[in-house]
Amino acid sequence: MENLNLTNNNYICEYCFIVNNISEAQFFINRYNLKIKKKYNLLPIYSNEKKNIWLVINQDTISSTVTPIYLNNCANANEQTTWIFFSFSFLSNLNSPHFIIIDEIIDSSTQNKLYPSVSCLKKFKRKNAFSNEQKFQNQERIALKNIYEIYKTLEKLVNKALIFVTTLSLPEKHKLSDFDKKIIKSEQKKYITEIMNLSDEMKITIFPFSYVLNFYKNIEQEFKFSVYEQNVLKNLLRQLNPNDLKYNLKFIKKLKNGKLIINYLKQKLFL
Numbered sequence: 001m002e003n004l005n006l007t008n009n010n011y012i013c014e015y016c017f018i019v020n021n022i023s024e025a026q027f028f029i030n031r032y033n034l035k036i037k038k039k040y041n042l043l044p045i046y047s048n049e050k051k052n053i054w055l056v057i058n059q060d061t062i063s064s065t066v067t068p069i070y071l072n073n074c075a076n077a078n079e080q081t082t083w084i085f086f087s088f089s090f091l092s093n094l095n096s097p098h099f100i101i102i103d104e105i106i107d108s109s110t111q112n113k114l115y116p117s118v119s120c121l122k123k124f125k126r127k128n129a130f131s132n133e134q135k136f137q138n139q140e141r142i143a144l145k146n147i148y149e150i151y152k153t154l155e156k157l158v159n160k161a162l163i164f165v166t167t168l169s170l171p172e173k174h175k176l177s178d179f180d181k182k183i184i185k186s187e188q189k190k191y192i193t194e195i196m197n198l199s200d201e202m203k204i205t206i207f208p209f210s211y212v213l214n215f216y217k218n219i220e221q222e223f224k225f226s227v228y229e230q231n232v233l234k235n236l237l238r239q240l241n242p243n244d245l246k247y248n249l250k251f252i253k254k255l256k257n258g259k260l261i262i263n264y265l266k267q268k269l270f271l
Contacts, residue, residue, distance in 0.1 A: 013051065016075055020145050020146065021057065024088060034047060034053065050218070056074075063149070064150050068154045072157055079158065079207070080203050080206075080210060081162065084164045084166060086167070086192070087145065088169075088170060090171075091142065091169045091170070091171070094171040097184050097187055099168050099188070100167050101126045101127075102116060102126070102142070102165035103115065104116075105151055106130050112148075114155070116164070116165050119161070121164070127142055129141075129143065129165070130143050131143075144167060170184070212240070212242055220233070229258055232262055236266065237265075240268070
């Protein structure tokens with residue numbers, strides 16, 4: 001990895017989330033400590049302090065085709081940014097919440113179809129979804145507001161392999177119990193985290209050297225390495241095969257400080 005230029009500069013936008021309302025946004029706001037960015041006034045935009053996680057709430061007053069473009073510009077997203085659309089849906093044939101990956105999007109008015117990439121999501125439940133048709137709500141077909149327009153714009157704008165369309169399908173009830181709400185939160189945490197991890201593994205495969213560079217920038221910012229530790233980390237990453245990073249990524253993310261990360265990488269390189 002001799003040509004890898006590990007320099008520390010601007011933040012890296014790793015994840016962008018798109019939702020349709022504040023109730024869908026609340027999980028992400030709470031889990032990732034997102035704050036409203038008041039300087040952006042066309043649509044509600046949120047990000048965390050590191051600015052590696054961003055979220056936009058789609059609005060009925062603005063064309064849905066604008067939403068992903070606006071977030072892309074505000075977040076300074078790039079070809080390695082993961083995009084996740086999340087929405088609640090309601091089905092009459094469910095007894096409990098189900099997290100579902102959408103593998104086919106159908107425009108209800110034209111019957112035109114789009115096919116999100118799901119190659120890395122084989123173990124997830126998958127269904128098709130209809131865009132914008134309220135009459136399908138609370139029946140046996142998933143209806144996701146604005147998803148056709150949003151996805152069609154996104155696939156022209158970013159890497160299609162890193163766009164994920166998700167829904168948490170809920171039983172048709174007028175009021176959710178406290179137990180239902182706990183299940184919903186648990187399902188969101190479990191599956192959204194898994195998608196984020198899988199997308200990171202895909203990035204290493206698609207952009208091996210760039211991903212290692214972004215990985216360095218983010219952990220250097222998070223753990224505030226000393227100058228000496230920065231140099232040690234750079235040397236270790238230059239020696240590390242990107243695939244080794246891929247297979248150990250989940251473990252590395254759980255480490256609590258920079259020294260543990262350096263020691264772990266040394267062990268992997270037998271230093």
